[in-house]
Amino acid sequence: MLIGEVARRSGVSARMLRHYDSLGLVRPTGRTVGGYREYSAEDMRRILCVEGLRSLGLSLRQIGRALEDPACTPSALVGDLIRWAEDRLEREQELLERLRTVDASAPSGWQGVLRIVELMHGLNSPSAARRQQAVLAPAEDVRVPTELLAGAVLAESDPNVAGALRWALARAGSDAVASVVSGAYSENVDIRRRAVLAIAEMSGDEATAVLADALRDSDPTVRRHAALASGTRGVTAAVPTLVGMVVEGTNDVEAAEVLGRLSLDPECADRIMAALVDELAAHSADSAVRIRLTQALVEMSGTIAQGVLGQLAHDGDRAVALIASASLRPVRVVGLPDDESCDDAGRRHPSQVLRR
Structure with missing residues (x-):
């Protein structure tokens, strides 16, 4: 088959077929008297194989190695693809969460966007001092989303940083309790402890109700935190x-x-x-x-x-x-x-x- 016929049957453009040839990925078996590329049935099967691997996310270079390396098994290749896809999805999810956080702050200008981005970078710092500084830095009239503070307070292990986050969250508005309440019912006991400590610094009937529920928690530390806060109320x-x-x-x-x-x-x-x-x-x-x-x-x-x-x-x-x-x-x-x-x-x- 000539290149035009192959392009029509395979759905791969003639230009891409020439590119495959230049890379050595799919070389036509022969040439016509006039010098035109002539593909065999085996060449067609290889083209379809290349397209199938491309649909799984492999680059042309990776496809070439996979087809030529006898040690490359389908199971190993698919396993690698799964890991690459998971990593890519994780990065995309992190990006999506950052975008949602910025959107939730309802910035009126680029200065507000940059302030939220700076805060997110600060909260993700490996330095506890840097995280605390990020929480206590002036807000510059930018609304900090309670979801961002809640996520940070439920994950924070440093007591000083956690205290600063609880202080900021308690002053974040009426939806502060709702943003952290799921942590009070988490299967992770450390998250429950952090959630109850945070809710203890919040006012309102919803906070009191969550603390009363925490009095029945299976963890004694959670119960003690809840008892001190509930008893005060x-x-x-x-x-x-x-x-x-x-x-x-x-x-x-x-x-x-x-x-x-x-x-x-x-x-x-x-x-x-x-x-x-x-x-x-x-x-x-x-x-x-x-x-x-x-x-x-x-x-x-x-x-x-x-x-x-x-x-x-x-x-x-x-x-x-x-x-x-x-x-x-x-x-x-x-x-x-x-x-x-x-x-x-x-x-x-x-x-x-x-x-x-």
Whole structure:
């Protein structure tokens, strides 16, 4: 067959067939008396083979090596093609995400586009200091997409950078919780921890609801983060975890302070007191635990706590007794007579030092 007929049957242009010939990829078996290229049936099969490999993404050079190298097996070649395609798709996906991020910022000019691009480069830096600097740099009136900050905060392992990201995300607007809420239900425990810490710094009913859900998380660290944040918001379901933190000695001071706030509600106060008293009885032989529980009782409001502390003031554990006794002593202002601790209006002077 002459080149025109081959081009018609194969769908490959005559120009491309000549290019194949010049590369040595598909050389016609013979020539006519007039010097025209003449292709055999075997040449046609090779042309179709080349086109098939091209459709899989191989370059002409790669096709040439594949057809001439006896060590190149179809399975190895296809495996290489899969890896190349996956790499290309990953790069394309990254580009798509960058473009969407820039679009979400609704830039009014090229300066805004460049600011978002600079921020993305900064957040991807291997240097923690550079990442933190990128977050805290002036925004120059450019809206930073919450999705960008959320993705960064869920992936950030450096505590300083993570803190800066949480600060920025909490101030990003009303959709901040929605942008990070999926992380609170991730299968990856590190992502759940980061998500709960971020949501803890956000306000609103949606944030409170997510934190309440996190109180049932399988990871104790997630539950503790959620309990401190939920308890501060008045969620009484946080009480068991907070009491457990006091017993375990994990952020026990913060947990005791939150329990003290919750005890301002009389109904919750009874529940907290019962839990603390039960733990005192359960750990009668563990001085460290009883000390922490006594310190937590000091934070409680109401007369019930005072009654329990009055009993503990005579406890056989000297450290427990001293803490309880100190909490029951009246406050005296240094520099005033023993019977005088306030000014005529009943206010303590701000320059005076209080002691128990």
